[in-house]
Amino acid sequence: MFGLLLDGLALTAQIFIVTLIGALPLGVVVALARMSRFRVVAAIARFYISILRGTPLMLQLMAIMFGPYYLFGLQMGPDWKFWACDIGFILNYAAYFGEIYRSGIQSIPRGQYEAASVLGYSRAQTFMKIVLPQVVKRILPAMGNEIITLVKDTSLAFVLGIAEMFSQAKALAAREVSMVPYALAALIYWVFCLLIEFILNRVEKRLDYYHN
Amino acid sequence: MHVVDLQDAKKSFGKTEVLKGISLEVDKGDVLAIIGPSGGGKSTLLRCLTMLETLDGGRLAYGDLVVAENGPDGHATYAPKKVLAEAKTRYGLVFQNFNLFPHYTVLKNVIDPLICVQKMPREAAETRGRGLLEKMGLTGKEHMVPCELSGGQQQRVAIARALAMNPDVLYFDEPTSALDPELTREVLRVIRELALEHMTMVIVTHEMSFARDVADKLIFMDGGTVVERGRATDVINDPQHERTRLFLANYQQH
Numbered sequence: 001m002f003g004l005l006l007d008g009l010a011l012t013a014q015i016f017i018v019t020l021i022g023a024l025p026l027g028v029v030v031a032l033a034r035m036s037r038f039r040v041v042a043a044i045a046r047f048y049i050s051i052l053r054g055t056p057l058m059l060q061l062m063a064i065m066f067g068p069y070y071l072f073g074l075q076m077g078p079d080w081k082f083w084a085c086d087i088g089f090i091l092n093y094a095a096y097f098g099e100i101y102r103s104g105i106q107s108i109p110r111g112q113y114e115a116a117s118v119l120g121y122s123r124a125q126t127f128m129k130i131v132l133p134q135v136v137k138r139i140l141p142a143m144g145n146e147i148i149t150l151v152k153d154t155s156l157a158f159v160l161g162i163a164e165m166f167s168q169a170k171a172l173a174a175r176e177v178s179m180v181p182y183a184l185a186a187l188i189y190w191v192f193c194l195l196i197e198f199i200l201n202r203v204e205k206r207l208d209y210y211h212n
Numbered sequence: 213m214h215v216v217d218l219q220d221a222k223k224s225f226g227k228t229e230v231l232k233g234i235s236l237e238v239d240k241g242d243v244l245a246i247i248g249p250s251g252g253g254k255s256t257l258l259r260c261l262t263m264l265e266t267l268d269g270g271r272l273a274y275g276d277l278v279v280a281e282n283g284p285d286g287h288a289t290y291a292p293k294k295v296l297a298e299a300k301t302r303y304g305l306v307f308q309n310f311n312l313f314p315h316y317t318v319l320k321n322v323i324d325p326l327i328c329v330q331k332m333p334r335e336a337a338e339t340r341g342r343g344l345l346e347k348m349g350l351t352g353k354e355h356m357v358p359c360e361l362s363g364g365q366q367q368r369v370a371i372a373r374a375l376a377m378n379p380d381v382l383y384f385d386e387p388t389s390a391l392d393p394e395l396t397r398e399v400l401r402v403i404r405e406l407a408l409e410h411m412t413m414v415i416v417t418h419e420m421s422f423a424r425d426v427a428d429k430l431i432f433m434d435g436g437t438v439v440e441r442g443r444a445t446d447v448i449n450d451p452q453h454e455r456t457r458l459f460l461a462n463y464q465q466h
Contacts, residue, residue: 114264115311119377120300120329129328133315210357212314 008165015154022090030098052095061088081160104135137207144200222269230256232436241410245427253436254416274302304374308386310366312358319354344372364395384415424448
Protein backbone atom coordinates (compact mmCIF):
# COMPACT_ATOMS: atom_id res chain seq x y z
CA MET A 1 0.00 0.00 0.00
CA PHE A 2 2.79 2.33 0.94
CA GLY A 3 4.54 1.52 -2.32
CA LEU A 4 1.54 2.53 -4.43
CA LEU A 5 1.22 5.77 -2.53
CA LEU A 6 4.90 6.48 -3.11
CA ASP A 7 4.38 5.84 -6.84
CA GLY A 8 1.68 8.49 -6.65
CA LEU A 9 3.99 10.74 -4.72
CA ALA A 10 6.49 10.61 -7.60
CA LEU A 11 3.83 11.99 -9.95
CA THR A 12 2.71 14.53 -7.36
CA ALA A 13 6.28 15.75 -6.97
CA GLN A 14 6.66 15.86 -10.72
CA ILE A 15 3.59 18.07 -11.16
CA PHE A 16 4.81 20.25 -8.32
CA ILE A 17 8.30 20.75 -9.75
CA VAL A 18 7.22 21.22 -13.36
CA THR A 19 4.66 23.81 -12.23
CA LEU A 20 7.29 25.78 -10.33
CA ILE A 21 9.79 25.61 -13.18
CA GLY A 22 7.15 26.92 -15.57
CA ALA A 23 5.16 29.31 -13.43
CA LEU A 24 7.94 31.08 -11.51
CA PRO A 25 9.42 32.69 -14.65
CA LEU A 26 6.06 32.99 -16.45
CA GLY A 27 4.78 34.91 -13.44
CA VAL A 28 7.43 37.59 -14.07
CA VAL A 29 6.10 37.97 -17.60
CA VAL A 30 2.53 38.21 -16.27
CA ALA A 31 3.56 40.84 -13.70
CA LEU A 32 5.45 42.92 -16.23
CA ALA A 33 2.59 42.68 -18.72
CA ARG A 34 0.11 43.66 -16.03
CA MET A 35 2.19 46.77 -15.26
CA SER A 36 2.91 47.55 -18.91
CA ARG A 37 2.62 51.11 -20.16
CA PHE A 38 0.83 49.71 -23.17
CA ARG A 39 -2.79 49.59 -22.16
CA VAL A 40 -3.71 46.71 -24.44
CA VAL A 41 -1.00 44.52 -22.95
CA ALA A 42 -2.02 45.47 -19.41
CA ALA A 43 -5.67 44.78 -20.20
CA ILE A 44 -4.88 41.36 -21.65
CA ALA A 45 -2.83 40.50 -18.56
CA ARG A 46 -5.62 41.69 -16.29
CA PHE A 47 -8.14 39.55 -18.17
CA TYR A 48 -5.83 36.54 -18.01
CA ILE A 49 -5.37 36.93 -14.26
CA SER A 50 -9.07 37.45 -13.73
CA ILE A 51 -10.06 34.29 -15.61
CA LEU A 52 -7.41 32.07 -14.06
CA ARG A 53 -8.02 33.25 -10.54
CA GLY A 54 -11.77 33.49 -10.98
CA THR A 55 -12.52 29.95 -12.14
CA PRO A 56 -11.74 26.64 -10.43
CA LEU A 57 -8.41 25.11 -11.33
CA MET A 58 -10.25 21.81 -11.70
CA LEU A 59 -12.36 23.28 -14.50
CA GLN A 60 -9.31 24.79 -16.13
CA LEU A 61 -7.60 21.42 -16.17
CA MET A 62 -10.66 19.85 -17.78
CA ALA A 63 -10.95 22.63 -20.32
CA ILE A 64 -7.36 22.12 -21.43
CA MET A 65 -7.78 18.34 -21.40
CA PHE A 66 -10.94 18.23 -23.49
CA GLY A 67 -10.80 21.62 -25.26
CA PRO A 68 -8.75 20.45 -28.24
CA TYR A 69 -11.31 17.75 -29.03
CA TYR A 70 -14.53 19.66 -28.42
CA LEU A 71 -13.34 22.90 -29.98
CA PHE A 72 -11.21 21.68 -32.87
CA GLY A 73 -12.00 17.98 -33.16
CA LEU A 74 -8.39 17.12 -32.44
CA GLN A 75 -7.64 13.63 -31.18
CA MET A 76 -4.88 13.95 -28.61
CA GLY A 77 -2.59 11.07 -27.76
CA PRO A 78 -2.65 9.12 -24.49
CA ASP A 79 0.06 11.36 -23.05
CA TRP A 80 -2.01 14.47 -23.51
CA LYS A 81 -3.42 14.35 -20.00
CA PHE A 82 0.03 14.90 -18.55
CA TRP A 83 0.61 17.85 -20.84
CA ALA A 84 -2.81 19.26 -20.09
CA CYS A 85 -2.12 18.91 -16.40
CA ASP A 86 1.25 20.69 -16.57
CA ILE A 87 -0.08 23.46 -18.82
CA GLY A 88 -3.10 24.01 -16.60
CA PHE A 89 -1.08 24.20 -13.41
CA ILE A 90 1.56 26.47 -14.94
CA LEU A 91 -0.98 28.89 -16.42
CA ASN A 92 -2.96 29.00 -13.18
CA TYR A 93 -0.02 29.48 -10.86
CA ALA A 94 1.62 32.04 -13.14
CA ALA A 95 -1.46 34.21 -12.60
CA TYR A 96 -1.10 34.03 -8.81
CA PHE A 97 2.68 34.39 -8.86
CA GLY A 98 2.34 37.33 -11.24
CA GLU A 99 0.19 39.22 -8.77
CA ILE A 100 2.58 38.46 -5.93
CA TYR A 101 5.52 39.66 -8.03
CA ARG A 102 3.59 42.79 -8.91
CA SER A 103 2.94 43.60 -5.27
CA GLY A 104 6.66 43.14 -4.60
CA ILE A 105 7.82 45.18 -7.56
CA GLN A 106 5.47 48.02 -6.69
CA SER A 107 6.70 48.07 -3.11
CA ILE A 108 10.26 48.95 -4.17
CA PRO A 109 10.76 52.66 -3.49
CA ARG A 110 11.11 54.96 -6.48
CA GLY A 111 14.43 56.17 -5.12
CA GLN A 112 15.97 52.82 -6.03
CA TYR A 113 15.07 53.30 -9.68
CA GLU A 114 16.23 56.91 -9.57
CA ALA A 115 19.59 56.05 -8.05
CA ALA A 116 20.07 53.32 -10.65
CA SER A 117 19.09 55.68 -13.45
CA VAL A 118 21.50 58.41 -12.38
CA LEU A 119 24.30 55.86 -12.04
CA GLY A 120 23.66 54.78 -15.60
CA TYR A 121 22.24 51.29 -15.09
CA SER A 122 20.16 50.18 -18.05
CA ARG A 123 16.51 49.32 -17.51
CA ALA A 124 17.27 45.61 -17.73
CA GLN A 125 20.18 45.89 -15.28
CA THR A 126 18.05 47.91 -12.89
CA PHE A 127 15.37 45.24 -12.90
CA MET A 128 17.63 42.21 -12.70
CA LYS A 129 20.27 43.53 -10.30
CA ILE A 130 18.55 46.11 -8.16
CA VAL A 131 14.82 45.44 -8.13
CA LEU A 132 14.36 41.68 -8.47
CA PRO A 133 16.66 40.62 -5.61
CA GLN A 134 14.84 42.97 -3.27
CA VAL A 135 11.48 41.76 -4.56
CA VAL A 136 12.42 38.15 -3.83
CA LYS A 137 13.02 38.96 -0.19
CA ARG A 138 9.80 40.92 0.16
CA ILE A 139 7.51 38.36 -1.46
CA LEU A 140 8.99 35.26 0.09
CA PRO A 141 6.26 34.82 2.75
CA ALA A 142 3.47 35.25 0.19
CA MET A 143 5.21 32.91 -2.24
CA GLY A 144 5.64 30.39 0.54
CA ASN A 145 1.90 30.33 1.05
CA GLU A 146 1.25 29.79 -2.62
CA ILE A 147 3.89 27.10 -2.99
CA ILE A 148 2.50 25.17 -0.01
CA THR A 149 -0.94 25.44 -1.56
CA LEU A 150 0.46 24.02 -4.76
CA VAL A 151 1.63 20.87 -2.95
CA LYS A 152 -1.97 20.10 -2.06
CA ASP A 153 -3.49 21.41 -5.31
CA THR A 154 -1.61 18.72 -7.23
CA SER A 155 -4.34 16.38 -6.01
CA LEU A 156 -6.68 18.05 -8.51
CA ALA A 157 -4.86 16.14 -11.24
CA PHE A 158 -7.05 13.19 -10.30
CA VAL A 159 -9.83 14.64 -12.50
CA LEU A 160 -7.60 13.97 -15.50
CA GLY A 161 -7.05 10.37 -14.48
CA ILE A 162 -3.46 10.97 -13.49
CA ALA A 163 -2.37 8.49 -10.86
CA GLU A 164 -0.87 10.98 -8.47
CA MET A 165 -0.95 10.36 -4.75
CA PHE A 166 -4.55 11.35 -4.08
CA SER A 167 -5.85 9.19 -6.93
CA GLN A 168 -3.82 6.29 -5.61
CA ALA A 169 -5.18 6.82 -2.12
CA LYS A 170 -8.70 6.90 -3.47
CA ALA A 171 -8.20 3.69 -5.41
CA LEU A 172 -6.58 1.99 -2.47
CA ALA A 173 -9.32 3.13 -0.10
CA ALA A 174 -11.94 1.64 -2.42
CA ARG A 175 -10.06 -1.59 -2.86
CA GLU A 176 -9.22 -2.14 0.78
CA VAL A 177 -12.45 -0.64 2.06
CA SER A 178 -10.40 1.40 4.46
CA MET A 179 -9.71 4.99 5.39
CA VAL A 180 -6.07 4.23 6.16
CA PRO A 181 -4.78 5.08 2.67
CA TYR A 182 -6.31 8.56 3.00
CA ALA A 183 -4.72 9.06 6.40
CA LEU A 184 -1.40 7.90 5.06
CA ALA A 185 -1.66 10.20 2.04
CA ALA A 186 -2.46 13.11 4.34
CA LEU A 187 0.63 12.30 6.36
CA ILE A 188 2.80 12.21 3.25
CA TYR A 189 1.38 15.55 2.00
CA TRP A 190 2.19 17.02 5.37
CA VAL A 191 5.77 15.74 5.34
CA PHE A 192 6.15 17.13 1.82
CA CYS A 193 4.99 20.51 3.08
CA LEU A 194 7.33 20.32 6.06
CA LEU A 195 10.19 19.87 3.64
CA ILE A 196 9.05 22.91 1.65
CA GLU A 197 8.71 24.92 4.84
CA PHE A 198 12.22 23.94 5.81
CA ILE A 199 13.61 25.07 2.48
CA LEU A 200 11.66 28.33 2.60
CA ASN A 201 12.97 29.02 6.09
CA ARG A 202 16.51 28.47 4.92
CA VAL A 203 16.07 30.89 2.04
CA GLU A 204 14.43 33.45 4.32
CA LYS A 205 17.33 33.21 6.77
CA ARG A 206 19.84 33.64 3.97
CA LEU A 207 18.11 36.83 2.84
CA ASP A 208 17.96 38.08 6.40
CA TYR A 209 21.35 39.79 6.16
CA TYR A 210 19.70 43.14 5.46
CA HIS A 211 16.53 45.01 6.35
CA ASN A 212 14.91 48.09 4.95
CA MET B 213 32.77 75.87 -21.96
CA HIS B 214 30.62 75.39 -18.85
CA VAL B 215 30.53 72.10 -17.02
CA VAL B 216 26.77 72.56 -16.70
CA ASP B 217 24.90 74.92 -18.95
CA LEU B 218 21.17 75.26 -18.45
CA GLN B 219 19.21 77.91 -20.30
CA ASP B 220 15.59 78.95 -19.91
CA ALA B 221 14.51 75.68 -18.31
CA LYS B 222 10.75 75.21 -18.18
CA LYS B 223 8.82 72.44 -16.51
CA SER B 224 5.16 72.03 -15.65
CA PHE B 225 3.27 69.29 -13.85
CA GLY B 226 -0.20 69.45 -15.30
CA LYS B 227 -1.20 73.08 -15.09
CA THR B 228 1.32 73.95 -12.39
CA GLU B 229 4.38 75.64 -13.79
CA VAL B 230 7.22 74.57 -11.53
CA LEU B 231 10.17 76.00 -13.44
CA LYS B 232 9.49 79.25 -15.25
CA GLY B 233 12.62 79.70 -17.30
CA ILE B 234 15.63 78.99 -15.13
CA SER B 235 19.16 79.54 -16.38
CA LEU B 236 22.36 78.60 -14.64
CA GLU B 237 25.94 77.92 -15.53
CA VAL B 238 28.40 75.96 -13.48
CA ASP B 239 32.11 76.13 -14.20
CA LYS B 240 34.89 73.82 -13.16
CA GLY B 241 35.58 74.15 -9.46
CA ASP B 242 32.38 76.05 -8.71
CA VAL B 243 30.38 75.28 -5.63
CA LEU B 244 26.87 76.50 -6.23
CA ALA B 245 24.28 76.48 -3.48
CA ILE B 246 20.58 76.59 -4.28
CA ILE B 247 18.35 77.77 -1.47
CA GLY B 248 14.71 78.69 -1.22
CA PRO B 249 11.40 77.68 0.30
CA SER B 250 9.91 74.22 -0.20
CA GLY B 251 7.87 73.98 -3.36
CA GLY B 252 9.96 76.68 -4.95
CA GLY B 253 11.23 74.34 -7.65
CA LYS B 254 14.69 73.49 -6.28
CA SER B 255 14.22 69.75 -6.32
CA THR B 256 12.53 69.79 -9.71
CA LEU B 257 15.44 71.80 -11.04
CA LEU B 258 17.88 69.17 -9.76
CA ARG B 259 15.70 66.38 -11.14
CA CYS B 260 15.69 68.02 -14.56
CA LEU B 261 19.45 68.52 -14.46
CA THR B 262 19.92 64.83 -13.65
CA MET B 263 17.34 63.69 -16.23
CA LEU B 264 15.04 62.18 -13.65
CA GLU B 265 12.49 64.55 -15.14
CA THR B 266 12.37 65.81 -18.68
CA LEU B 267 12.33 69.50 -19.46
CA ASP B 268 9.36 70.94 -21.31
CA GLY B 269 11.48 73.71 -22.71
CA GLY B 270 15.03 75.01 -22.61
CA ARG B 271 18.54 73.83 -23.29
CA LEU B 272 20.76 71.63 -21.19
CA ALA B 273 24.38 70.83 -21.93
CA TYR B 274 27.18 69.07 -20.08
CA GLY B 275 30.39 70.43 -21.53
CA ASP B 276 30.23 69.74 -25.25
CA LEU B 277 27.32 67.31 -24.89
CA VAL B 278 23.97 68.87 -25.65
CA VAL B 279 21.40 66.86 -23.77
CA ALA B 280 18.28 68.82 -24.67
CA GLU B 281 17.53 71.73 -26.89
CA ASN B 282 14.41 73.52 -27.99
CA GLY B 283 13.12 72.13 -31.25
CA PRO B 284 11.31 74.15 -33.90
CA ASP B 285 8.06 73.73 -31.95
CA GLY B 286 9.60 75.39 -28.90
CA HIS B 287 9.61 72.17 -26.90
CA ALA B 288 12.76 70.68 -25.48
CA THR B 289 13.97 67.80 -27.63
CA TYR B 290 16.31 65.29 -26.08
CA ALA B 291 19.41 63.88 -27.71
CA PRO B 292 19.58 60.18 -28.71
CA LYS B 293 19.95 57.63 -25.93
CA LYS B 294 23.67 57.21 -26.55
CA VAL B 295 24.32 60.87 -25.89
CA LEU B 296 22.20 60.77 -22.75
CA ALA B 297 24.11 57.75 -21.49
CA GLU B 298 27.36 59.60 -22.10
CA ALA B 299 26.02 62.68 -20.32
CA LYS B 300 25.11 60.54 -17.31
CA THR B 301 28.78 59.76 -16.81
CA ARG B 302 29.44 63.47 -16.30
CA TYR B 303 27.37 64.02 -13.19
CA GLY B 304 26.51 62.31 -9.95
CA LEU B 305 23.63 62.83 -7.56
CA VAL B 306 23.46 62.46 -3.81
CA PHE B 307 19.89 62.01 -2.63
CA GLN B 308 18.20 63.23 0.49
CA ASN B 309 17.32 59.64 1.42
CA PHE B 310 20.66 58.18 0.28
CA ASN B 311 18.97 55.57 -1.90
CA LEU B 312 21.71 53.05 -1.39
CA PHE B 313 20.99 49.55 -2.63
CA PRO B 314 20.10 47.75 0.62
CA HIS B 315 20.99 44.27 -0.59
CA TYR B 316 24.54 45.25 -1.55
CA THR B 317 27.43 45.67 0.84
CA VAL B 318 28.93 49.11 1.26
CA LEU B 319 31.78 48.27 -1.09
CA LYS B 320 29.49 46.74 -3.70
CA ASN B 321 27.27 49.82 -3.62
CA VAL B 322 30.30 51.88 -4.58
CA ILE B 323 31.91 49.59 -7.15
CA ASP B 324 29.00 47.81 -8.82
CA PRO B 325 28.18 50.79 -11.07
CA LEU B 326 31.85 50.97 -12.05
CA ILE B 327 31.88 47.33 -13.02
CA CYS B 328 28.42 47.12 -14.57
CA VAL B 329 28.08 50.49 -16.21
CA GLN B 330 31.60 51.72 -16.82
CA LYS B 331 32.93 48.19 -17.46
CA MET B 332 35.91 48.78 -15.24
CA PRO B 333 37.89 45.65 -14.26
CA ARG B 334 36.90 44.45 -10.79
CA GLU B 335 40.36 44.92 -9.29
CA ALA B 336 40.65 48.52 -10.40
CA ALA B 337 37.11 49.22 -9.21
CA GLU B 338 37.84 47.73 -5.80
CA THR B 339 40.99 49.79 -5.43
CA ARG B 340 39.11 52.95 -6.26
CA GLY B 341 36.17 52.00 -4.06
CA ARG B 342 38.32 51.24 -1.03
CA GLY B 343 40.22 54.46 -1.53
CA LEU B 344 37.03 56.51 -1.60
CA LEU B 345 35.58 54.75 1.42
CA GLU B 346 38.76 55.48 3.31
CA LYS B 347 38.49 59.12 2.30
CA MET B 348 34.92 59.14 3.61
CA GLY B 349 36.13 57.74 6.93
CA LEU B 350 34.44 54.39 6.33
CA THR B 351 37.39 52.04 6.47
CA GLY B 352 36.35 48.75 8.03
CA LYS B 353 32.74 49.13 6.91
CA GLU B 354 33.29 47.73 3.39
CA HIS B 355 31.47 44.47 4.04
CA MET B 356 28.60 45.82 6.08
CA VAL B 357 25.21 46.43 4.52
CA PRO B 358 23.65 49.91 4.56
CA CYS B 359 21.10 49.06 7.26
CA GLU B 360 23.96 48.46 9.68
CA LEU B 361 25.20 52.03 9.27
CA SER B 362 24.00 55.32 10.70
CA GLY B 363 22.31 57.80 8.39
CA GLY B 364 25.43 59.90 8.24
CA GLN B 365 27.54 56.91 7.30
CA GLN B 366 25.00 55.86 4.68
CA GLN B 367 25.10 59.31 3.17
CA ARG B 368 28.89 59.18 3.04
CA VAL B 369 28.66 55.85 1.22
CA ALA B 370 26.28 57.53 -1.22
CA ILE B 371 28.81 60.31 -1.74
CA ALA B 372 31.56 57.75 -2.34
CA ARG B 373 29.30 55.93 -4.80
CA ALA B 374 28.72 59.14 -6.74
CA LEU B 375 32.39 60.14 -6.64
CA ALA B 376 33.50 56.70 -7.84
CA MET B 377 32.03 57.43 -11.25
CA ASN B 378 34.45 60.34 -11.48
CA PRO B 379 31.81 62.91 -12.44
CA ASP B 380 32.50 66.44 -13.64
CA VAL B 381 29.86 67.75 -11.29
CA LEU B 382 28.23 66.39 -8.19
CA TYR B 383 24.67 67.32 -7.29
CA PHE B 384 23.34 67.18 -3.74
CA ASP B 385 19.61 67.20 -3.08
CA GLU B 386 19.25 68.33 0.54
CA PRO B 387 21.91 65.83 1.62
CA THR B 388 21.40 66.41 5.35
CA SER B 389 17.64 66.87 5.60
CA ALA B 390 17.13 63.28 6.75
CA LEU B 391 19.86 63.50 9.39
CA ASP B 392 20.01 64.71 12.97
CA PRO B 393 22.39 67.58 13.78
CA GLU B 394 25.35 65.45 14.76
CA LEU B 395 25.17 63.30 11.65
CA THR B 396 24.58 66.43 9.60
CA ARG B 397 27.91 67.77 10.80
CA GLU B 398 29.89 64.77 9.61
CA VAL B 399 28.29 64.85 6.17
CA LEU B 400 28.82 68.59 5.82
CA ARG B 401 32.44 68.13 6.81
CA VAL B 402 32.90 65.68 3.94
CA ILE B 403 31.30 68.07 1.47
CA ARG B 404 33.46 70.89 2.79
CA GLU B 405 36.57 68.78 2.19
CA LEU B 406 35.43 68.14 -1.37
CA ALA B 407 35.01 71.87 -1.87
CA LEU B 408 38.59 72.41 -0.69
CA GLU B 409 39.67 69.95 -3.38
CA HIS B 410 37.78 72.07 -5.92
CA MET B 411 35.19 69.42 -6.70
CA THR B 412 32.50 71.02 -8.84
CA MET B 413 29.26 70.83 -6.87
CA VAL B 414 25.67 72.02 -6.92
CA ILE B 415 24.02 71.76 -3.52
CA VAL B 416 20.37 72.23 -2.70
CA THR B 417 20.37 72.88 1.02
CA HIS B 418 18.58 74.37 3.98
CA GLU B 419 21.82 74.81 5.90
CA MET B 420 22.33 78.53 5.44
CA SER B 421 25.60 78.93 7.29
CA PHE B 422 26.97 75.93 5.44
CA ALA B 423 25.89 77.45 2.12
CA ARG B 424 27.56 80.71 3.05
CA ASP B 425 30.80 79.09 4.14
CA VAL B 426 31.21 76.46 1.47
CA ALA B 427 29.55 77.74 -1.68
CA ASP B 428 31.04 80.48 -3.77
CA LYS B 429 27.91 81.08 -5.81
CA LEU B 430 24.35 81.02 -4.60
CA ILE B 431 20.91 81.04 -6.14
CA PHE B 432 17.74 81.86 -4.24
CA MET B 433 14.73 80.25 -5.90
CA ASP B 434 11.09 80.87 -5.23
CA GLY B 435 7.94 80.29 -7.26
CA GLY B 436 9.83 78.61 -10.07
CA THR B 437 12.13 81.52 -10.76
CA VAL B 438 15.55 82.66 -9.67
CA VAL B 439 14.82 85.59 -7.39
CA GLU B 440 18.38 86.43 -6.57
CA ARG B 441 21.83 85.19 -7.42
CA GLY B 442 25.33 86.19 -6.60
CA ARG B 443 28.27 85.40 -4.38
CA ALA B 444 27.10 83.19 -1.57
CA THR B 445 28.39 85.42 1.22
CA ASP B 446 26.86 88.52 -0.37
CA VAL B 447 23.41 87.04 -0.84
CA ILE B 448 23.20 85.56 2.64
CA ASN B 449 24.77 88.46 4.51
CA ASP B 450 23.19 91.22 2.48
CA PRO B 451 20.21 90.07 0.40
CA GLN B 452 18.97 92.58 -2.14
CA HIS B 453 15.43 91.31 -2.67
CA GLU B 454 12.62 91.44 -0.19
CA ARG B 455 11.69 87.78 -0.71
CA THR B 456 15.24 86.65 -0.06
CA ARG B 457 15.36 88.81 3.03
CA LEU B 458 12.11 87.36 4.39
CA PHE B 459 13.22 83.82 3.70
CA LEU B 460 16.56 84.29 5.41
CA ALA B 461 15.01 86.12 8.33
CA ASN B 462 12.69 83.15 8.87
CA TYR B 463 15.71 80.91 8.98
CA GLN B 464 17.58 82.97 11.49
CA GLN B 465 14.60 82.78 13.87
CA HIS B 466 14.87 79.01 14.07
